[in-house]
Structures are given as C-alpha cells and as structure tokens.
Amino acid sequence: MIKITKRAELPKKQEALINSIAIFFSIVCAGLVILILGYNPVKVFQQIIVGALGTEMRIQQTIVKAIPLLITSLGIAIAFKMKFWNIGGEGQIIMGAFGASLVALNIPPTVPSVLTLLAMAGSAIIFGGLWAFIPAFFKAKMGTNETIFTLMMNYIAIKWVTYLQYGPWKDPASQGFPKIANFKANAILPSLFGVHIGWIIAVVLVVLVYIFMNHTKKGFEIAVVGESLETARYAGMNINSVIITAMLVSGGLCGLAGMIQASAIERTLTHALSGGYGFTAIITTWLGRLSPPLIMFVCFAFAVLIQGGAYLQIAMSVPAAVADMIQGIILFFVLGSEFFLLYKIGFDRKSVKKEVA
Amino acid sequence: MKKLLALLLVLALVASSLAGCGGAEDTGDTPSGDAELTVGFIYIGPKTDGGFSEAQDRGRQAMVEYFDGRVKTLEMENVPEEKQAVESAAINMIDQGAKVIIGTSFGYMDTLEALAEQYKDVIFLHFSGNKMNDTNFGNYFGAMEEPRYLAGMVAGMMTKTNKIGYVAAFPYTELLIGINAFTLGARSVNPEAEVLVVYTNAWVDAANEKAAAEALLAQGCDVLEQHCDTTGPQIAAEAAGAYAIGYNMDSREAAPGAFLTAPIWHHEAFYIETIQKILDGTWKPESYYGTMADGYVGLAEMSDLVPDDVKEAVKEVEAKILAGEFPIFVGPIKDNQGNIVVPEGTTLDRAGIWSMDYLVEGAIGTSM
Numbered sequence: 001m002i003k004i005t006k007r008a009e010l011p012k013k014q015e016a017l018i019n020s021i022a023i024f025f026s027i028v029c030a031g032l033v034i035l036i037l038g039y040n041p042v043k044v045f046q047q048i049i050v051g052a053l054g055t056e057m058r059i060q061q062t063i064v065k066a067i068p069l070l071i072t073s074l075g076i077a078i079a080f081k082m083k084f085w086n087i088g089g090e091g092q093i094i095m096g097a098f099g100a101s102l103v104a105l106n107i108p109p110t111v112p113s114v115l116t117l118l119a120m121a122g123s124a125i126i127f128g129g130l131w132a133f134i135p136a137f138f139k140a141k142m143g144t145n146e147t148i149f150t151l152m153m154n155y156i157a158i159k160w161v162t163y164l165q166y167g168p169w170k171d172p173a174s175q176g177f178p179k180i181a182n183f184k185a186n187a188i189l190p191s192l193f194g195v196h197i198g199w200i201i202a203v204v205l206v207v208l209v210y211i212f213m214n215h216t217k218k219g220f221e222i223a224v225v226g227e228s229l230e231t232a233r234y235a236g237m238n239i240n241s242v243i244i245t246a247m248l249v250s251g252g253l254c255g256l257a258g259m260i261q262a263s264a265i266e267r268t269l270t271h272a273l274s275g276g277y278g279f280t281a282i283i284t285t286w287l288g289r290l291s292p293p294l295i296m297f298v299c300f301a302f303a304v305l306i307q308g309g310a311y312l313q314i315a316m317s318v319p320a321a322v323a324d325m326i327q328g329i330i331l332f333f334v335l336g337s338e339f340f341l342l343y344k345i346g347f348d349r350k351s352v353k354k355e356v357a
Numbered sequence: 358m359k360k361l362l363a364l365l366l367v368l369a370l371v372a373s374s375l376a377g378c379g380g381a382e383d384t385g386d387t388p389s390g391d392a393e394l395t396v397g398f399i400y401i402g403p404k405t406d407g408g409f410s411e412a413q414d415r416g417r418q419a420m421v422e423y424f425d426g427r428v429k430t431l432e433m434e435n436v437p438e439e440k441q442a443v444e445s446a447a448i449n450m451i452d453q454g455a456k457v458i459i460g461t462s463f464g465y466m467d468t469l470e471a472l473a474e475q476y477k478d479v480i481f482l483h484f485s486g487n488k489m490n491d492t493n494f495g496n497y498f499g500a501m502e503e504p505r506y507l508a509g510m511v512a513g514m515m516t517k518t519n520k521i522g523y524v525a526a527f528p529y530t531e532l533l534i535g536i537n538a539f540t541l542g543a544r545s546v547n548p549e550a551e552v553l554v555v556y557t558n559a560w561v562d563a564a565n566e567k568a569a570a571e572a573l574l575a576q577g578c579d580v581l582e583q584h585c586d587t588t589g590p591q592i593a594a595e596a597a598g599a600y601a602i603g604y605n606m607d608s609r610e611a612a613p614g615a616f617l618t619a620p621i622w623h624h625e626a627f628y629i630e631t632i633q634k635i636l637d638g639t640w641k642p643e644s645y646y647g648t649m650a651d652g653y654v655g656l657a658e659m660s661d662l663v664p665d666d667v668k669e670a671v672k673e674v675e676a677k678i679l680a681g682e683f684p685i686f687v688g689p690i691k692d693n694q695g696n697i698v699v700p701e702g703t704t705l706d707r708a709g710i711w712s713m714d715y716l717v718e719g720a721i722g723t724s725m
Contacts, residue, residue: 057452061445166558176529176714176725178558182467265441267467272439307445314397314431314449 007344015341022337023330030329037322044312048326051311052304058311060194064265066303067198068093068257072281073299074209075253077290079132081213082226082246088135088150089254090278091157092128094271096255097262098161099127101180101269104187104262105169113186120187121259128255129248131157136247140240154278162271169269180269189264196264203296205253210292212249222246254278283331286338305330392429394457394636397450399443400434401462402561402586409560409586410434412606413461413484416624423629427636431455438464438560447472451479457635459628460484462560463531470494480635485531487711489642497627497645498531499654502538502685502710503678504620507656507671508602509542511617512550512580514667515600519549522573525584526560528725532584533713535620538685539582540720546670553578554722561586567593574599580617591615600662607657619657626653646707650679686710691718 031041052062072089079086086092100120107116135149164180171181189196213219221242225232232239261273284302288295309323398417402410417430431453433446443465447458457480460469466486473481473494483489486496512521521543525532536554543550553576555569566589570581574597582602583590588611594601595615603611603619627647634640647653656675659668677683686705692698692715699705716724 051449055452057448061448061452064441065445174529176527176533177463178527178529179464261441265444267440267471270439272437275439275441307449310433310445310449311453314433314446315453317432319403319434 003346005344005346007342018337018340019334022333026330026333029333030326033325033329034322039316039318039322044316044318044326047312047315048305048308050308051315052308056194058307061310062300062303062307063195063199065306066300067196067202068261068275068277069281069284069302070202070296070299071198071205071257071260072254072277073285073288073295074205074292075128075250075257076281076285077288077292077295078209078213078222078246078253079250080226080285081290082222082243084136084139084226084243084247084250085147086132086135086150086247086250087147087282088132088153088251088278089281090274090276091150091154092131092251092254093258093261093274093278094154094157094161095131096124096128096252096258097266097269097273098157098164098258099123099125099255100187100259100262101183102127104183105181105269107184107187109184109186111186113188113190116186117189117263120263121256124255124259124262125252126255128258129252132247132251132254133244136244140243158271158274161269161273165269165271182268183263187263188267189260191264196260198260198264201256201260206292206296209253213290213292218242218245283335287334391426393427394632395429395431395450395454396457396459396632397431397447397453397455398433399436399446399450399458399460399462399465400432401436401438401464403434404432406561406563406586407588407608407611408603408605410461412622413624415606416622416626416628419625420628420632423625424632424636428632436462436465438462440468443468444472451476456480457482457632463529480640482631487644489644491642493642495642495644497631497643497647499622499647499651500649501620501622501654502534503649504654504656505535505538506542506545506685507675507678508582508618508620509539509544509552510546510671510674511659511663511667512539512582512600512602513543513545513547514670515617515663516543516547516550516580518577518579519547519551520576520578521550521552522570522576522578522581522590523552523554523583523720523722524566524569524573524581524590525554525556525722526586527558528556528723530711530713533716533724534710535584536720536722537713537715537717540717541685541690544719550719552582552720552722554716554720556722557585559585563587563589566590570594571597588612603657609657609660613660615662616660617663618659621655621657623653623655626651649675650681692716693718693720 034041034044051058053059072093076086076089100123103120103123131153135146135153138144139146166178169180171179221237225239225242262269266273284298285295288298305327312318312323400410400413404410404414421428421430431450436442436446450458459482461484463485466483466488469481469483470488473490477493481494483496485498489495523536540552543552553573555573557565557569566585566587570590570593573581580600581590581594583604588608591601591603591612595612600617601612601615602617606621607619609616627645649655674683684704686699688699688703689697689701690699698715714724716722
C-alpha cells in the first residue's frame with residue numbers, strides 16, 4: 001500500500017531540488033510531445049527563448065506582456081497573504097478598465113494628459129477595489145466563501161462590459177459593429193524606451209508592495225490574519241477592517257492593471273481586455289511564493305513563454321495549440337511538484353502519522 | 358532565493374542545451390534568404406475552419422505557389438479582434454522580416470491603422486475595412502452581394518416551407534448587405550419566401566453557430582444560409598434533413614447531404630494581383646472591391662441536390678451579372694418596416710450599398 005502523508009516544512013535546498021526536477025521533466029515531456037508532432041524539440045525551445053529575448057523588439061513585446069501579469073500578481077499576492085483566495089483578478093481588471101474608460105470617454109480632449117491619466121487611474125483603482133470589496137464585505141460580515149464569490153464576480157464584470165460594448169456604449173461611427181469608441185490622445189499612456197510607462201509603474205509597485213507587506217503595520221496585520229484568526233483576535237486586531245482594507249488594495253491594483261491595458265494597449269474598452277491575465281496571475285503569484293521580487297521574476301519568465309509561443313507560431317508555423325500545450329505541460333509539472341513539497345509518499349509503514357488520501 | 362536560483366539554473370540548462378545545436382541549423386531567426394518579399398497573414402480563426410479563414414489561407418497558398426519562391430509568408434491563427442493580440446502578431450511578423458501585413462478581420466482595422474502610422478516601410482492590407490491612407494495602408498473587399506443574390510435564388514426555389522434561416526455574426530453593415538441581397542434573390546423567384554435572421558455575436562463560434570441553426574430549423578426553416586465562419590449551420594441542417602448554403606468556400610464535404618452551393622471568395626485573385634504590384638514597386642494604397650466579373654467572388658458549383666431547372670434559372674442571372682447588366686439593389690426596395698428605402702428608378706452604387714442600416718422586406722430580424 002502506498003501512503004501519502006503531510007510533510008513538515010522542507011529544507012529550502014530540497015524544495016529547490018523538487019522544483020528543478022519538475023521543470024526538467026516538464027521540458028522533457030513537452031519535448032516528447034513536440035517530437036511526436038513532427039518538430040525538433042531542441043529547436044522549438046531554442047526558438048521560444050530567441051523569440052522572446054532575441055531582438056530589442058521582442059524584448060519589448062515580452063515586457064508588454066509581463067506588465068499586466070506583474071501588477072495583477074502583486075494585487076493577488078496581498079489577498080493571498082491573508083489566505084483570502086482572490087480568484088477575481090480577471091473581473092477586477094475589467095472593472096478597473098471600465099472605471100478608467102468612464103473617465104476617458106467623457107473627459108473633454110482639452111484636459112491635459114497628466115490630469116486625465118491620473119483621474120483614470122484613480123477611477124480604475126476605485127472600481128477595481130469596489131469589485132473586490134463586495135466579496136470581502138460578505139466574507140467579513142457573513143462568512144461567505146470568497147473563492148466562489150470572487151470567481152463569479154468575474155463573469156458579472158465581463159458580461160457588464162459586453163453589454164456596454166454591444167449596447168449603450170457601442171460607437172455610433174462603427175456602423176453596427178460592436179466596438180466602443182477609441183480613447184482620445186490625452187487618455188493614452190506615454191512610452192519610454194519603446195514600451196509604455198506601465199513598466200515603470202510595475203517596478204515601482206513591486207517596491208511599494210514589498211514595503212507594504214513587510215514593513216507596515218497593515219501589512220503585518222494582513223500576515224497575522226492569514227496565519228491565524230485566533231492570534232489576530234487575541235492581539236486585538238479589527239479583523240473585518242483588515243480583510244476589507246487588504247481587498248481594497250488587492251482589487252485596486254488589479255483595477256490599475258486594467259486601466260493600463262485599456263489606456264496603453266487597447267486604447268478603448270473591450271470585454272476581452274483582461275486577456276486571461278487575471279487567471280494566469282494566480283499561478284505566477286503562487287509560484288512567486290507571494291514575494292514581490294520573486295513574483296517579478298516569475299512573471300517575466302511567463303511573459304517569455306507567452307511571447308516565445310507567439311514567435312514560435314509565426315516562425316515555425318507551429319499551430320497555436322502547440323504553444324498553449326507547452327505552457328500547459330510546464331504548468332502541470334510545476335504545480336504538480338507543489339504536491340511533493342507538501343506531501344510525502346512512502347510505502348506502508350507504522351510510523352505514518354496522519355493519513356490524507 | 359533558493360527557488361530563484363533553481364529557476365536560473367534550469368534556464369541555464371535550457372540555454373546550454375540550445376547552444377549545443379545553435380551553430381549548425383538555421384535558427385529561423387533571419388528572414389528567409391531567397392524570397393524577395395515576406396508577407397504576414399493574420400487570421401481570426403484556425404486555418405482549417407472550413408470557412409472564412411480557410412478560404413483566406415487557400416488564397417495565400419495559391420499566391421505563394423504562383424510566385425514560386427519569390428514570396429514567403431508568415432501566418433498567425435486565432436488572433437482575436439483585440440489590439441494587444443493584433444499588435445503582438447503584426448510586430449512579431451515585422452520583426453521576422455515581413456514587409457506586407459495582411460489583416461483579414463474587420464475588427465483589426467484601428468490597430469492596423471495605428472501600426473501603419475508607426476511602421477512606415479511596411480504595407481498594411483485590411484480585408485473588409487473602410488480606412489486607408491495615402492502611403493502604406495489599403496483595404497480590399499468584394500461585391501459579395503452578387504453571389505449572395507444568386508444563393509438567395511437557389512434557397513427561394515428550394516424551400517418548401519417558405520422559411521429560410523440565416524445565421525449571421527453581427528448586425529453590421531457588411532452582413533446587412535448580404536442578408537438583403539440574399540432576401541431579394543429569394544423573393545425574386547418566390548415572393549412568399551421569408552428569411553429569418555439570428556445573430557451569434559461572434560465571427561467564429563462553431564458551437565453557437567450550430568445552436569443558432571438548430572433554433573432556426575425548429576422554427577420551420579428548411580434551407581439555411583450563413584454569414585459566420587464555420588460549417589456548424591451546414592452540419593446542423595444535414596442532421597435535420599434540411600438544405601444548407603455555405604459561405605466563404607466550397608465546403609460540400611462537411612455536409613454532403615445538405616450542401617446546395619455557397620457564395621465564395623477567390624482571395625488569390627486579389628493577392629496575386631496586389632503582391633505583383635508590390636514586387637514591381639507600382640503598388641499604391643487602394644480600396645479594392647472585386648466583383649464576380651473580376652473573379653474575386655463567385656457562386657460555388659451547385660450540388661446534385663439542386664434540380665436542373667433551378668440551376669438554369671440561376672445561371673441565367675449569373676451570366677447577366679458577369680456581363681455587368683444586373684445590378685443587385687434596384688428600387689423600389691422597402692425595408693422590413695414598410696418604408697421605401699430605395700426609390701423607384703434608383704440603383705445603389707457602392708457607397709449607397711455600404712451605408713445600409715436596414716433589413717429589406719421579407720427579412721425577419723433586427724438591423725441593430
């Protein structure tokens with residue numbers, strides 16, 4: 001009989017080893033699939049790296065993809081630190097973009113760009129935060145399950161913007177095609193070094209979130225609530241207020257990511273603007289161990305995969321599905337390795353402490 | 358930190374395994390040596406969708422064959438009408454040497470316009486769009502109303518219930534033109550015929566297209582036509598024992614028991630002509646509008662399910678269209694609210710056709 005038991009904390013060295021083995025196997029396994037499909041796996045992997053980092057233009061494309069992923073991940077990390085499972089990044093991005101568009105589509109084009117962008121960012125943070133506040137409020141007051149609640153909020157947000165895009169906000173100049181009007185020039189983020197300044201915002205946020213989580217009272221309280229509600233209560237913390245503040249910050253950051261995507265990338269609001277970043281960010285946050293610098297690294301690695309996959313499709317005529325599959329296989333192994341970090345598999349012996357499965 | 362180190366180590370491992378073979382093989386990194394011109398194609402669906410994107414890709418293949426090594430193409434499938442996706446596809450293609458970018462979906466328009474501004478040495482061609490500039494951005498489309506009218510005639514003569522179903526993507530001008538031409542064709546041979554229109558709100562959505570078709574069949578439609586990208590409606594029609602008219606390309610293998618004909622694109626007609634001009638250095642931005650006479654649009658060969666007398670009647674009108682003697686939108690035409698939209702004695706020109714915002718009498722559905 002095989003026994004699966006919960007592990008005590010693993011030494012860091014062993015943890016790193018398990019992770020490395022997982023990534024190694026994911027590469028071998030993805031390579032086999034690529035081989036079966038008739039491509040040279042070594043060349044495919046090489047092309048992913050070359051395609052993401054090979055030229056200045058490609059590095060810019062990689063960074064463009066890393067920005068929304070990173071900002072959303074930072075937002076999610078704050079919620080996860082509190083063990084509040086915010087699966088609602090996607091909806092918070094969309095509502096943030098909606099908040100930004102509310103300003104961008106109604107502000108006169110004569111208003112200076114700086115003011116417009118600040119107003120858009122403010123509105124995005126409020127709407128993103130509000131979208132996270134709703135499940136936080138119900139969790140604090142009624143103990144609802146935040147995982148389901150935040151997940152469902154995603155669909156409401158997407159359908160809300162879909163409704164606007166196909167209905168009241170449809171651009172009358174588009175001859176019936178469901179599209180919202182483009183933003184004016186004053187609502188578009190400027191670029192620096194060939195990439196919109198979202199990258200500066202992202203890097204600054206990494207520092208700010210790091211300080212917030214490690215060196216402020218609120219950040220400490222969030223961590224304590226995450227570790228043990230009892231301890232937090234015993235220490236006299238106002239748990240409801242901590243939950244709600246943390247979620248306002250978490251949703252606000254996701255909302256800001258939405259504003260950046262709407263302003264710098266789409267230059268309008270669309271129902272598919274979040275592009276799955278809200279879900280991918282859950283994975284990058286988790287793999288980044290909720291630590292802002294590590295999250296930055298993981299997000300960049302994921303952006304390499306996304307951009308490299310796009311490059312691969314064009315350069316080697318690899319079908320879109322293959323690039324997705326490679327990403328899927330890597331995720332499968334890396335997430336699968338989490339299991340071995342938490343549990344130990346052994347053969348039936350008496351010393352087994354606690355049976356799990 | 359250890360984790361970071363581990364990831365770095367793995368990346369180093371990957372990099373070293375790559376370095377091992379880097380020297381010998383062509384990395385695909387440099388734009389292909391032999392071809393004079395690299396052209397990038399951006400598709401909204403898979404190249405094998407049995408409809409819209411496949412028709413585009415057949416045009417691309419025929420063009421590549423025609424130029425026999427002088428032209429190399431890059432393709433990207435499943436690119437949604439989102440700026441981030443279109444921009445990423447186009448920039449990656451330009452990075453890989455593309456000097457011409459062809460975007461094949463309407464919703465790519467604003468992105469291509471902005472890219473044309475940014476990359477002045479790249480030519481951008483946009484299918485179905487209405488924007489262009491004076492230097493490097495043109496658009497192309499065809500008089501699809503001509504074969505649509507003929508397809509409508511086939512449907513009008515084949516229906517027994519006098520109810521024809523029409524699965525359409527969006528209530529956008531391009532589609533309204535198609536629905537109207539089709540309805541006029543159907544009612545020219547069968548004044549009792551009605552065309553029931555359902556929108557799916559997506560260009561490519563096989564499951565939803567099929568579901569919309571099933572809803573129309575349940576309402577008594579016995580012939581289906583479509584303006585969406587997959588063969589879903591044709592497959593639904595075959596399952597229900599009804600007839601189907603396809604769109605985009607000859608897709609008779611998808612539903613041989615239902616397929617009557619299809620209004621189709623011959624994209625190679627435009628691609629060969631235009632790429633030739635670009636190679637010769639004589640290309641100027643234009644708004645191309647290919648007709649049946651130009652060989653850009655046409656009606657697929659009618660299947661054996663269509664009786665000979667129907668074929669003859671359709672071919673008679675087809676010959677007139679080819680001879681330029683048969684404009685499609687000739688007044689008086691009423692919309693489905695009873696208002697005269699094209700007065701007697703008026704024939705709509707291209708601009709008139711492309712400002713349609715109504716459905717004609719006999720078409721049941723909304724135009725917004």
